[in-house]
Amino acid sequence: xxxxxxxxxxxxxxxxxxxxxxxxxxxxxxxxxxxxxxxxxxxxxxxxxxxxxxxxxxxxxxxxxxxxxxxxxxxxxxxxxxxxxxxxxxxxxxxxxxxxxxxxxxxxxxxx
Amino acid sequence: xxxxxxxxxxxxxxxxxxxxxxxxxxxxxxxxxxxxxxxxxxxxxxxxxxxxxxxxxxxxxxxxxxxxxxxxxxxxxxxxxxxxxxxxxxxxxxxxxxxxxxxxxxxxxxxxxxxxxxxxxxxxxx
Numbered sequence: 001x002x003x004x005x006x007x008x009x010x011x012x013x014x015x016x017x018x019x020x021x022x023x024x025x026x027x028x029x030x031x032x033x034x035x036x037x038x039x040x041x042x043x044x045x046x047x048x049x050x051x052x053x054x055x056x057x058x059x060x061x062x063x064x065x066x067x068x069x070x071x072x073x074x075x076x077x078x079x080x081x082x083x084x085x086x087x088x089x090x091x092x093x094x095x096x097x098x099x100x101x102x103x104x105x106x107x108x109x110x111x112x
Numbered sequence: 113x114x115x116x117x118x119x120x121x122x123x124x125x126x127x128x129x130x131x132x133x134x135x136x137x138x139x140x141x142x143x144x145x146x147x148x149x150x151x152x153x154x155x156x157x158x159x160x161x162x163x164x165x166x167x168x169x170x171x172x173x174x175x176x177x178x179x180x181x182x183x184x185x186x187x188x189x190x191x192x193x194x195x196x197x198x199x200x201x202x203x204x205x206x207x208x209x210x211x212x213x214x215x216x217x218x219x220x221x222x223x224x225x226x227x228x229x230x231x232x233x234x235x236x237x238x
Contacts, residue, residue, distance in 0.1 A: 089156065
């Protein structure tokens with residue numbers, strides 16, 4: 001059971017928009033710690049996609065965007081492409097259990 | 113460019129220990145934290161711990177408190193993660209990842225992981 005909750009899977013057709021949610025609690029998002037997003041393509045290491053809810057590292061296309069609402073965050077991907085098919089993880093810092101960095105369970109994006 | 117290069121795959125027997133190395137390059141070694149994250153086959157990402165290469169301080173997930181040791185060698189700019197008392201459930205790919213440092217007037221911390229190593233597969237099998 002992850003401290004951050006993500007849907008196991010989402011799907012969309014090429015060109016469409018999809019969103020992936022990440023639900024936290026008072027010990028992470030509610031305590032002021034931001035959500036960060038990672039993309040993991042098959043058989044590769046994760047890659048930072050979004051940090052501090054909305055910021056894109058250099059080189060990440062602006063088709064990827066992040067937002068926050070209360071104790072949840074979302075990753076949106078517009079103009080879906082076949083190469084976006086991957087696992088997506090949210091991550092934050094949690095003050096429970098003596099404090100630790102935590103990941104969501106991951107969401108598998110399938111491009112139909 | 114920033115790179116984190118990890119040591120090669122390992123096969124260990126239950127009860128043994130494994131030591132994985134991570135050698136960052138392309139930036140000042142002591143200016144960024146190094147996290148360790150693992151991923152069991154077909155599973156999600158699991159945070160294990162973090163080390164500040166500058167001072168050597170560490171923090172571990174409670175789950176690994178008694179079994180994981182993280183160290184650094186500033187002379188070779190290398191970070192190590194050792195996991196002891198291995199069991200089959202420890203079979204996973206182990207990643208090191210860089211964590212940017214943010215400091216206030218009194219303390220420093222790290223929040224996200226901006227560059228990752230290629231991963232090291234550790235297989236625990238009798």
